[in-house]
Amino acid sequence: MRRDWQARTDAVIEALRGERKRLLLQCCCGPCSSYVIEYLIKHFALTLLFYNPNIQPEAEYGRRLYWFRQVAERYAGRLALMDCAYHGEDFTAVSRGLEGEPEGGARCAGCFALRLRETARQAKAGGFSFFCTTLSVSPHKDAERINAVGLALEKEFGVTWLPSDFKKRGGFQRANALAREYGLYRQAYCGCLFSRAAPGGTRPGGSGGGAENGRRGEDEI
Numbered sequence: 001m002r003r004d005w006q007a008r009t010d011a012v013i014e015a016l017r018g019e020r021k022r023l024l025l026q027c028c029c030g031p032c033s034s035y036v037i038e039y040l041i042k043h044f045a046l047t048l049l050f051y052n053p054n055i056q057p058e059a060e061y062g063r064r065l066y067w068f069r070q071v072a073e074r075y076a077g078r079l080a081l082m083d084c085a086y087h088g089e090d091f092t093a094v095s096r097g098l099e100g101e102p103e104g105g106a107r108c109a110g111c112f113a114l115r116l117r118e119t120a121r122q123a124k125a126g127g128f129s130f131f132c133t134t135l136s137v138s139p140h141k142d143a144e145r146i147n148a149v150g151l152a153l154e155k156e157f158g159v160t161w162l163p164s165d166f167k168k169r170g171g172f173q174r175a176n177a178l179a180r181e182y183g184l185y186r187q188a189y190c191g192c193l194f195s196r197a198a199p200g201g202t203r204p205g206g207s208g209g210g211a212e213n214g215r216r217g218e219d220e221i
């Protein structure tokens with residue numbers, strides 16, 4: 001049975017009664033972050049973490065980081081940003097042996113867990129009340145799986161996971177609208193080279209053929 005994660009987000013925010021607790025948000029890219037920041041900053045004191053060792057090659061990481069920063073700078077003085085160094089070796093380790101998995105399979109489960117584990121670890125170290133990720137805004141990302149990982153890490157690290165499915169309530173459409181308004185780069189594949197090599201992973205005008213102006217379809221963040 002699929003759960004209503006948006007209703008759970010609402011319940012957490014309601015319970016805060018206006019108190020702005022510190023939340024560490026793992027951000028996957030500029031377009032996804034644009035909507036999630038806009039939504040969460042009304043309720044939390046946000047710190048952003050661009051920990052995405054899955055993005056390959058490193059030049060693509062730099063490109064996505066640049067556009068992510070463009071979004072973050074719109075909130076200058078209202079949120080904090082953590083170190084954004086590239087740690088591609090972390091993803092290489094968790095994806096070993098899973099190279100042939102389809103998008104949405106076991107490699108992706110490991111990829112989510114890697115990114116969320118680091119977020120939970122840093123949230124614990126930094127004394128945050130909550131941790132979360134922008135990932136669920138994409139229709140390509142399974143909110144059940146993301147929340148299952150988050151809740152398991154909540155138990156392990158003792159920091160509260162904010163349950164979420166940001167694609168609900170028009171979140172994905174809003175992310176697309178903001179990406180257009182801000183003129184953001186929108187990548188043509190999920191992140192790893194395996195997803196770029198998969199059928200439909202790149203397309204003319206995407207990152208393989210003109211990254212700065214790459215545009216994916218409405219359903220492809």
Ligand code: SF4
Pocket residue numbers: 054055103104107108109111112190191192194195
């Ligand atoms: S397809 Fe995307 S989510 Fe899956 S392993 Fe590659 S980068 Fe991670």
